[in-house]
Amino acid sequence: MNALEKQNTTRIFGLDVIRALAILLVLFSHVYYLIDSSNPLVISLSGLSGFAGVELFFVLSGYLIGSILLRQFVADDFSLRSVFVFLKRRWFRTLPNYYLILLVNLGIAFLLGYSSQYWYNYFYFFQNFKTYSIGFFSESWSLSVEEWTYILLPFSLFFALKFGNQLSKKWSFFYTILLLIFLAHVLRYFNMKNSEITSMEIWNTNLKSIVIYRFDTILYGVLLAWLHHFHSHFLDKYKVYFLILAAHLFVLQFVILNVLGVDIISCPVYFLVFYFTLSSMIFFLALPYFIFWKTSQSVFSTSVSFVSKTSYAVYLIHYSIVVVVFKYVLQKFELQLPTSLILFIYFGITFSLSYVLYRIFEKPIMNLRDRI
Template identity: 55%
Template sequence: MNTDIQHNQRIFGLDVVRATAILMVVFSHVYYLIDSSNPLLVSVSGLFGFFGVELFFVLSGFLIGTILLKKYISEAFTFKEIFVFLKRRWFRTLPNYYLVLILNIIVALVFGYSIDGWAAYFIFFQNFTEYKINFFTESWSLSIEEWTYLFVPFILFLTWIFFKKNKKASFIVTVLVLILFFHLLRYFVYLENAFSDMTTWNSNLKSLTVYRIDSILFGFVTAWLHMFYKEMLQNYKVYLFIISLHLFVFQFVIMNVLGFDIVATPLYYKVFYFTLTSFTIFLALPLFVYWSSSKTVFGKPIQLISKISYSMYLLHYSIITVLLKYLISSLDVDFSNAIIIASYMFITIVSSYLLYRFYEKPMMDLRDK
């Protein structure tokens, strides 16, 4: 995920969020790798995969929202500045994405997987209004991010033109209206579609770009509060985090115990489930925004995982998990689950570091020139 901090000013707390998010996503596919049908492991894996991506969305929104907000409140918010912003985003995201996309196409061809609709992946249309992903399944979230980067700056530019006299208010009003708009889009899905299984929920709602942009916009709200109400946000960050923890337990533990599911409570699962998740992360984020540095022994490993998190996200499943599982099945050796998981983590981290060090970072250095 593309959540670098401009000008290399790293905030350790955001590295913690990023590292936590990618480790949750990587762990979420362990059950598939070891062929486990343990219901607890499968459930926890599903939660980790979902929540890890949502963490990335809100964090990305905070960082990108901060960049756009600084431009918005200045006199330099022009088409030229928007294209500079897009150029920097695309240098950050597209080289890695296209390289791994090509690798996925090669793997799919070698293993005989369908690559129907492969061209749509190059313009992030594989899950725009219809789920057409049959390989490189992780790419669904990247489409949401890329279309947010393209769509939101131009909407903000229109409000900037018409409401220059009160930029502070017009920015947050625009963002909140957009959040409400996408929330209402999901409500229309609830009214018009009677699907009642999680597989359809995943492909017809959770993973479609047109219904999920608001998850990133919650990070824009944090950016706005951080810009204009920094002292208040800093004073209440611990209290907000405690509320966030309670909401997390309520949503993902208590509500499950109470029998909330897509059959019994379709309105919640189709409309409010995503909004509540994003709001929970929004409340927790300020604690990490003001966690500027760390001198503990865990500091360096966390920063490393954070730096290579985008490469890890791209490589870990459709490339590494698929190839590793094929290799294990081809060998006439009974590996323990511990060895398989350790190998998976080691290969993922090493290969991601190599991709970051020799391809991703040089591309970012080229961008900065």
């Protein structure tokens, strides 16, 4: 592992906090389903927490991979070999766990009778590339967004450097990211003009979960990596103000606009083109505070680190394996368990299985990656 990669593997406690927060939000989003809650407030909060958790993961992932790519981009010639080295290391991180859990999900789908008509698409991350064809392993939609962005970004940077050599590397990187973000908005705009999305249910499957309309969310994190690399002092100086602004924008988007009755019918341009822009900017503004939170001696730091390290395994396992099977067992045997016990079992099984996956599969593969 070279010096740049070693520098990047240094853990930052604030980013562990963000990972832990994001995965806990995602876990909470399925509680209402497990306990059969019909409380509209619980359902609304579940939807919000799931959306916020995934969007937070997107921006954080963008910052992390953007930091790696930017260091490579400015440090060497950034050839095609550089691109493939980046992809190889990224795929070592994401694909083994994904394919293992995909095979488990195929088995569950077969046993429980879930639709697996387009199962082969999952192996190439085409299950939601431009249309939604997910019948099982529903959380995989976000992994498709990430994997295709990991491919799009380094190749875009390579061609930008090759054909835009009149620009410095600093500005070539910056303008490439802005251009890709603009492209995503153009695609969403033309989708708005040529589709009928008139409900949030259709919005969820035909827009929110589609790769070609969502890759820009990760790029806001990449843009933050650029700011941190070239303007670290500026971010550090104003990080608290950015966090306060992010909190206000969060309340605006998810509380005030709802109270004012802004919806997909009354304001389609906002919901179909700029909704994700605002949510991405919220987390873009919030993240600098945590980037500079290097260490912690808190009694909770060990727990935060544990949740952070296992977060990818938790994300893969928590719903289509734990929630789906647990719910099936509850219904099959007509079990009436207290809510507290259901939650204890849900979180206990999820983190236990995730830790096993992390220790015996994910971590050894990451160690192998670092040796080759």
